[in-house]
Amino acid sequence: MSTATHRPSVLFVCVHNAGRSQMAAAFVAHLAGGRIEVRSAGSAPGDAVNPAAVAAMKERGIDISAETPKILTADAVQASDVVITMGCGDTCPVFPGTRYLDWQLDDPAGQGVAAVRPIRDAIEQRVRGLLTELGIPAVA
Numbered sequence: 001m002s003t004a005t006h007r008p009s010v011l012f013v014c015v016h017n018a019g020r021s022q023m024a025a026a027f028v029a030h031l032a033g034g035r036i037e038v039r040s041a042g043s044a045p046g047d048a049v050n051p052a053a054v055a056a057m058k059e060r061g062i063d064i065s066a067e068t069p070k071i072l073t074a075d076a077v078q079a080s081d082v083v084i085t086m087g088c089g090d091t092c093p094v095f096p097g098t099r100y101l102d103w104q105l106d107d108p109a110g111q112g113v114a115a116v117r118p119i120r121d122a123i124e125q126r127v128r129g130l131l132t133e134l135g136i137p138a139v140a
Contacts, residue, residue: 008134009037011080017042017069019050019108020086023057023120026064027127033139036131039076045069046109053108056116060124082130101130 010028012021017040025040032038046069057064077083077095084101094100103126108116131138 007035007037008082008136009039009080010082010084010130011076012038012040012084012086013042013072014040014086014107015043016046016109017072018046018048019053019116020103020105020119020123022049022064022067022069023053024084024086024103024123024127026057026062026067027124028131030062031127031138032131032136035136036134039070039080040067041070041072041076043072045071050108050116052111052113052116053120055113056120059113059117060120082134084130 010025012024012028014021021040021042025038028036028038049064049067049069054063054065074095077098080098082099082101084103086103086105087107103123105122106115106119108119111119128138
């Protein structure tokens with residue numbers, strides 16, 4: 001596969017796949033305009049996406065209300081060029097050739113929208129930095 005046609009792929013992982021990883025994946029999808037394949041997953045997925053995360057993202061014009069937490073699989077990790085963990089510790093499988101980053105971010109679980117906003121903003125800043133590193137200019 002030539003690099004000219006290769007679309008980078010990013011996987012965001014947190015424990016419940018209900019807040020941080022969902023927000024990060026949504027920012028990549030929104031800002032990269034389809035130029036990056038993006039996934040999110042959790043080592044112990046929750047039942048639903050955190051309503052405060054949904055509300056905080058809606059304030060940015062991004063709707064994640066239809067998303068559902070997904071289980072982390074080895075296939076998803078292997079299919080990704082970059083795996084970004086957010087508090088899942090050693091539960092993420094590690095494969096050679098995959099780039100791993102760990103973003104230290106507060107867990108929005110059980111928090112209200114006011115507490116989730118700074119987490120959302122930190123995620124957006126890191127996503128914008130990641131896009132720059134990958135050579136993908138943000139569309140918004």
